[in-house]
Amino acid sequence: xxxxxxxxxxxxxxxxxxxxxxxxxxxxxxxxxxxxxxxxxxxxxxxxxxxxxxxxxxxxxxxxxxxxxxxxxxxxxxxxxxxxxxxxxxxxxxxxxxxxxxxxxxxxxxxxxxxxxxxxxxxxxxxxxxxxxxxxxxxxxxxxxxxxxxxxxxxxxxxxxxxxxxxxxxxxxxxxxxxxxxxxxxxxxxxxxxxxxxxxxxxxxxxxxxxxxxxxxxxxxxxxxxxxxxxxxxxxxxxxxxxxxxxxxxxxxxxxxxxxxxxxxxxxxxxxxxxxxxxxxxxxxxxxxxxxxxxxxxxxxxxxxxxxxxxxxxxxxxxxxxxxxxxxxxxxxxxxxxxxxxxxxxxxxxxxxxxxxxxxxxxxxxxxxxxxxxxxxxxxxxxxxxxxxxxxxxxxxxxxxxxxxxxxxxxxxxxxxxxxxxxxxxxxxxxxxxxxxxxxxxxxxxxxxxxxxxx
Numbered sequence: 001x002x003x004x005x006x007x008x009x010x011x012x013x014x015x016x017x018x019x020x021x022x023x024x025x026x027x028x029x030x031x032x033x034x035x036x037x038x039x040x041x042x043x044x045x046x047x048x049x050x051x052x053x054x055x056x057x058x059x060x061x062x063x064x065x066x067x068x069x070x071x072x073x074x075x076x077x078x079x080x081x082x083x084x085x086x087x088x089x090x091x092x093x094x095x096x097x098x099x100x101x102x103x104x105x106x107x108x109x110x111x112x113x114x115x116x117x118x119x120x121x122x123x124x125x126x127x128x129x130x131x132x133x134x135x136x137x138x139x140x141x142x143x144x145x146x147x148x149x150x151x152x153x154x155x156x157x158x159x160x161x162x163x164x165x166x167x168x169x170x171x172x173x174x175x176x177x178x179x180x181x182x183x184x185x186x187x188x189x190x191x192x193x194x195x196x197x198x199x200x201x202x203x204x205x206x207x208x209x210x211x212x213x214x215x216x217x218x219x220x221x222x223x224x225x226x227x228x229x230x231x232x233x234x235x236x237x238x239x240x241x242x243x244x245x246x247x248x249x250x251x252x253x254x255x256x257x258x259x260x261x262x263x264x265x266x267x268x269x270x271x272x273x274x275x276x277x278x279x280x281x282x283x284x285x286x287x288x289x290x291x292x293x294x295x296x297x298x299x300x301x302x303x304x305x306x307x308x309x310x311x312x313x314x315x316x317x318x319x320x321x322x323x324x325x326x327x328x329x330x331x332x333x334x335x336x337x338x339x340x341x342x343x344x345x346x347x348x349x350x351x352x353x354x355x356x357x358x359x360x361x362x363x364x365x366x367x368x369x370x371x372x373x374x375x376x377x378x379x380x381x382x383x384x385x386x387x388x389x390x391x392x393x394x395x396x397x398x399x400x401x402x403x404x405x406x407x408x409x410x411x412x413x414x415x416x417x418x419x420x421x422x423x424x425x426x427x428x429x430x431x432x433x434x435x436x437x438x439x440x441x442x443x444x445x446x447x448x449x450x451x452x453x454x455x
Contacts, residue, residue: 072096072453073104079445084109088437089406090427091127091276095340096450097348098417103453105129105340111424112277116313118429125273132261132275132337133422134319136403139336140230142262142346143249145370145381146362147237148184150252153366156240159184159380166236169211177219180236183229184370184380189215190228193296195289197325198306206326207235223376227322227333234332246330257349257356259342265329266337267316275337277315278405279426284436285321319405319426334404340420347411347418371399371413389444394451406439410447415454419447 076094083089091109095102110124111131135142151157157166159181164171170178182188191213200206210228217224234245241248246264254262266275288296290303308325310317318324320334329335349355354362370380377385382399386392390400390408400410406423425437 068453069103072449075449076104076446077106079442079449080106080108083442088428089423089425089439089442090114090124092406092421092423093127093129093131093133093340094422094446095129095344095420096417097344098415098454103417107131110427111273111275112313112315113427114280114313114429116280116311118280127276129341130261130274130339131422132266132270132339133407133424134276134278134314134403134405135336135338135343135407135422136320136334136405137227138338138343138401138403138407138409139334140332141381141401141409142338142343143245143253143336144230144233144237144332145184146253146346147245147249148180148233148381149362149366149370151237151240152369153363157236159369163188163232163236166239167207167211167232169208170232172211174215180233181380182220183233185374185376185378186223186225186229187220187374187376188226188229188232189217189219189221189224190226190232191216192224192226192228193288194228194298194322195285195296195301196322197308198289198301200326203235203327203330206231206322223378227320230333231322231327231331237332244330245332253346254342256361257342257345259338259345262336262338262342264318264335264337270316272315275316276422276424277313277427278319278424279436280313280429281310282319282321283430283433287434313427340422343409343420344418347409347420351411351413351416351418371397389440390447392444392447394447402443406436408443410443410450412450412454417450417454419450421446 076096080092080094084091089109090113091107091111093107094104096104107127107129109127111127112121113124114120148157152159157180159179161180162170162176163178163180163183164176170176178188190210194213196206196209200209210232237248238245243251250263253259263269286309288294289301316337318329318335320331323329323331323333323335327335349361350367353364354360354367371382371384372379373384379399383390383401384399386394386398388400390402390410391398394410394412395414397414398410398412400408402408406425408421410419412418421443423439423442425439428437430436
C-alpha cells in the first residue's frame with residue numbers, strides 16, 4: 001500500500017483519541033480526585049468541586065483539540081513529504097480549514113525541479129504558499145460554474161433552458177433538447193474530448209466547430225465528462241453578459257471575492273517564477289491524438305495537418321491544449337491560474353451559504369440547487385459522488401472537483417471543513433511515456449485523515 005508506513009501512526013492516533021475521550025468523562029474526574037485522599041471529597045463544597053470539574057474538563061477538551069490538530073498536521077506532513085522526498089511529485093501546497101480556523105497551510109518541495117529534458121535544475125525553485133498554479137479543470141468550478149450561479153441568481157439564465165436559447169446553432173434536430181443542466185452535469189452527449197486546435201485557431205472557430213460536431217452519446221442517458229460542454233458554457237456566459245469570459249469573471253467573481261491572484265494568462269501580470277511549472281509541452285495530448293488505444297481517433301483528423309506542439313516547460317501558459325492552442329488561454333473548461341489562498345476565499349463563500357461577510361454574494365437557494373445530487377450522484381458542475389477519491393466516503397452533502405495538473409478541492413459542509421490541495425505533478429514528466437503520476441491516492445489519504453480529525 002502506498003501509505004503503509006503510516007499505519008503505526010494511525011494506531012497511535014486512535015489510541016490517543018480514546019485516552020482523551022476517557023479524560024473527558026465525569027466518572028474519570030471523580031476517580032482521579034479520589035486518588036489524592038479519601039477525605040478530599042468531604043472538604044470540597046459542591047460549588048468548588050463543580051468549578052474544579054469544569055476547569056479540568058475545559059483543559060482536557062482544549063488539550064484534546066490541540067492533540068487532534070497536531071496529529072492531523074503530522075499525518076498530512078508525512079504523506080506529502082514522503083511523496084516529495086521519494087521524487088513522486090515535485091511539490092505541493094495545501095490548506096485545510098474548519099470554520100475560521102486554518103488547521104494547516106503549508107508548501108512542500110519545488111515549483112520547478114526539472115528542465116525540458118528532465119534534468120535536475122542546479123537551483124530548483126522552492127514552492128511557497130503564494131505560488132500560483134494552473135488549476136486545470138477547477139476552472140470549470142471556480143470560473144464557469146460560479147458564473148452560471150450568478151447569472152441564475154440574476155434571472156438571466158435558467159438551469160432548464162435549452163442551450164439553443166443562447167447558442168442558436170444548438171437548435172439543430174440532434175441538439176435541440178440539450179439544456180444548461182445537461183452541460184453542467186456532463187449529460188449533453190457531447191464528445192468527451194476533441195483536438196479542436198487541429199481545426200480551430202480562435203474561440204469563434206472553436207465555438208463553431210463544437211456546433212457542427214455530431215453527438216457521441218444519447219442526451220441525458222449517461223454522464224460523460226466533457227470539456228466541450230464547459231467550453232459551450234463559456235460561450236453562453238459571453239453571449240448573455242456581452243463580455244469576454246475573462247473580463248466577466250474578473251469583474252463579477254475575482255474582484256468582489258478579493259481573489260487578486262486568480263486569472264487567465266497570468267504572464268501578463270506575473271513573472272514565471274511566481275507560477276508552478278507544469279508539463280514539458282503537451283506529451284499526453286500528443287499521445288491522445290496519435291495513440292489509437294486512447295480512444296480519441298477521428299477520421300477527419302490527420303496527424304500531419306497541424307504541428308504546433310510546444311517544446312518547453314510550461315510555466316504560466318495553460319497546460320490544456322484546447323485552451324491554449326485554440327482559445328488563446330481563455331476557456332470555460334480550463335485556463336485559470338490561482339493560489340490556495342484565493343481558492344479558499346471562493347470555498348469560504350460557498351461554505352458561508354453564499355455570503356461574503358454579511359453581504360449575500362450568491363443566494364443560498366441557488367447554492368442548494370447546484371449542490372443537490374442528480375441521478376448520477378453529482379451536482380451541477382461539482383462532483384458529489386462519494387466514490388470519487390477526492391471526497392471518498394465523505395458525509396452526505398460533501399462536494400469537490402479535481403484538475404488534470406494535480407489540483408483539487410474537497411468540501412465537507414456538515415463539518416464546516418475544506419481541503420484545497422495543489423500539486424504540480426506534470427513537472428515530473430510521464431511515466432514510461434504513457435501517463436502522469438496518479439495523485440488520486442494522495443487526495444484520498446489526505447481526505448481520510450481529515451475525516452478522522454472531524455469525527
